[in-house]
Ligand code: SF4
């Protein structure tokens with residue numbers, strides 16, 4: 567399945583995605599903006615507002631990464 571995440575190598579920490587999310591599915595942890603996959607409705611608002619394309623990121627997973635684990639990423643998991 568796909569998980570919506572932000573790319574830590576492109577994100578500049580501007581918070582536009584957090585402000586744009588009607589579900590409040592994005593929060594900042596350790597300065598990283600992380601999507602809660604259980605809450606995200608895939609509306610695309612954050613992707614439209616992101617100035618760098620970092621929010622336009624989807625990875626294939628077997629189980630969702632928590633926001634806490636995402637916050638420790640320096641690059642996308644392989
Ligand atoms: S796609 Fe929509 S619901 Fe999901 S994190 Fe972005 S703004 Fe929030």
Ligand code: SF4
Nearest residue numbers: 577578580581583616
């Ligand atoms: S809008 Fe994009 S660049 Fe800004 S914090 Fe969110 S993911 Fe990072």
